[in-house]
Amino acid sequence: MSTDTPARQDTAPDRPDRPGRRPGTSTPPIAFVGTGRMGGPMAANLARAGFDVRVWNRTADRAELLTGAGAAVAPSPAEAVRGAGILVTMLADGPATGQAATGPDGFLADAPGLVWVQMATVGADWTARLGRLAARRGVTFVDAPVSGSEGPARAGQLIVLASGPDGIRDVLAPVFGAVGRATVWLGPAGAGTSAKLVLNNWLVDLAETTAETLSFARRLGLDPTAIVDLLQSTPLGSPYAVQKATTMLTGDFTPAFALKHALKDAELAVQAARASGTELALTQALLPRWRQAAASHADDDLAAVYTAA
Ligand SMILES: NC(=O)c1ccc[n+]([C@@H]2O[C@H](COP(=O)([O-])OP(=O)(O)OC[C@H]3O[C@@H](n4cnc5c(N)ncnc54)[C@H](OP(=O)(O)O)[C@@H]3O)[C@@H](O)[C@H]2O)c1
Incomplete structure (x- = not known):
C-alpha cells in the first residue's frame, strides 16, 4: 500500500490560454459519467x-449544471468517451454502471485504449464483472472508490482508494489530485473496493450504534443532547458519530449520503463477508431496521435510521 498526497491543483475556473487542458500535463480528455x-x-x-x-x-439537467465549471455535456455515455483517454464512472451502483457500459449507447461500444476509473461503490462482484467487461474491450480498468461524502467531494478533499495496474499511477495522479486530498494505492483492481467495503462496514455500524444510543438514552429519561455532549468530551465520541448524532437530533435529514446508498453498502459488505467465509454479525443485525427506515426515508440522509431505532 502506498499513499500519494498530491499537490493541490490550481482551481481557477477559466484557463483562456489552454481551453480544455491542464497546462503542463499530457492528461487526455476525461469523460465523466454520473453527475449526482x-x-x-x-x-x-x-x-x-x-x-x-x-x-x-441520465437526468440531463444535473449534467447541464456543470457547464458553468467548464465541462461539456455529452448526449450519451458513448459520446462522452469519444476521443477521451480517461473515463470516470460515479453512478449509483453496479447495475446502473453495467447499463451505462453496455446498454444502448454504452461507453464500452467503441473505446479500446481507454482508461476506465470506476469510483462508485459497486461491491466486489460488480467490480470483478466490470473489470472483465473492460478487459474484453481492450479497456484498462482501475477500481478507485472514494472515502468522504458530499462536503469533501465539493472541497476536493476525498480519499481515493485506488487499485489497478501499477503503470497507470502517474497518468492518474493529477486526476485524483483534483478530486481528493490523498490517494492510497492498495494493489490490483478489486483491492480498492475491498477497502471501501471494510470502511463502510465501520461507518454503518457506527451510525447504527449512534442511533441506538440516542434512542436508549431517551427511553431512560435522559436528554440525548447531554449524552452527545458527554461523548464529545471523551475519546468515545468520534467526530463522525457526533456529527451524525447532531443530525439525528435536529431531524434535518437533508442528504449528504442517502440512506438507500448506505443500505446498499451495508448489504454489499455482508455479501463480501459471506463470500470470504466470515460473518458481520452487527451489520447483518442492522439490515432489517435499515430496510424499514429506507421504506420511507430512502433519499434522506442515512441519519434517518434514527427513526427506526
Ligand atoms: N454520497 C456519499 O456520501 C458517498 C460517499 C462515497 C461514495 N458514494 C457512492 O458514490 C456513488 C454515487 O453516490 P451519490 O451520493 O452521488 O448518489 P446520487 O446523488 O444518488 O447519484 C447517483 C447517480 O447515478 C445515476 N443513476 C442512478 N441509477 C441510474 C441508472 N439506472 N442509469 C443511469 N444512471 C443512474 C444518477 O442519475 P440521475 O441524476 O438521473 O438520477 C446519478 O448520476 C454511489 O455508489 C455511492 O454509494 C457516495
Missing part, C-alpha cells in the same frame, strides 16, 4: 482544474 451528489462536484473540480471534461448524466 458526488459525481457532480468531482466533475466540477476536474473541469475547474483545467481538464477537458465531458459529462453525461
Whole structure:
C-alpha cells in the first residue's frame, strides 16, 4: 500500500490560454459519467482544474449544471468517451454502471485504449464483472472508490482508494489530485473496493450504534443532547458519530449520503463477508431496521435510521 498526497491543483475556473487542458500535463480528455451528489462536484473540480471534461448524466439537467465549471455535456455515455483517454464512472451502483457500459449507447461500444476509473461503490462482484467487461474491450480498468461524502467531494478533499495496474499511477495522479486530498494505492483492481467495503462496514455500524444510543438514552429519561455532549468530551465520541448524532437530533435529514446508498453498502459488505467465509454479525443485525427506515426515508440522509431505532 502506498499513499500519494498530491499537490493541490490550481482551481481557477477559466484557463483562456489552454481551453480544455491542464497546462503542463499530457492528461487526455476525461469523460465523466454520473453527475449526482458526488459525481457532480468531482466533475466540477476536474473541469475547474483545467481538464477537458465531458459529462453525461441520465437526468440531463444535473449534467447541464456543470457547464458553468467548464465541462461539456455529452448526449450519451458513448459520446462522452469519444476521443477521451480517461473515463470516470460515479453512478449509483453496479447495475446502473453495467447499463451505462453496455446498454444502448454504452461507453464500452467503441473505446479500446481507454482508461476506465470506476469510483462508485459497486461491491466486489460488480467490480470483478466490470473489470472483465473492460478487459474484453481492450479497456484498462482501475477500481478507485472514494472515502468522504458530499462536503469533501465539493472541497476536493476525498480519499481515493485506488487499485489497478501499477503503470497507470502517474497518468492518474493529477486526476485524483483534483478530486481528493490523498490517494492510497492498495494493489490490483478489486483491492480498492475491498477497502471501501471494510470502511463502510465501520461507518454503518457506527451510525447504527449512534442511533441506538440516542434512542436508549431517551427511553431512560435522559436528554440525548447531554449524552452527545458527554461523548464529545471523551475519546468515545468520534467526530463522525457526533456529527451524525447532531443530525439525528435536529431531524434535518437533508442528504449528504442517502440512506438507500448506505443500505446498499451495508448489504454489499455482508455479501463480501459471506463470500470470504466470515460473518458481520452487527451489520447483518442492522439490515432489517435499515430496510424499514429506507421504506420511507430512502433519499434522506442515512441519519434517518434514527427513526427506526
Ligand atoms: N454520497 C456519499 O456520501 C458517498 C460517499 C462515497 C461514495 N458514494 C457512492 O458514490 C456513488 C454515487 O453516490 P451519490 O451520493 O452521488 O448518489 P446520487 O446523488 O444518488 O447519484 C447517483 C447517480 O447515478 C445515476 N443513476 C442512478 N441509477 C441510474 C441508472 N439506472 N442509469 C443511469 N444512471 C443512474 C444518477 O442519475 P440521475 O441524476 O438521473 O438520477 C446519478 O448520476 C454511489 O455508489 C455511492 O454509494 C457516495
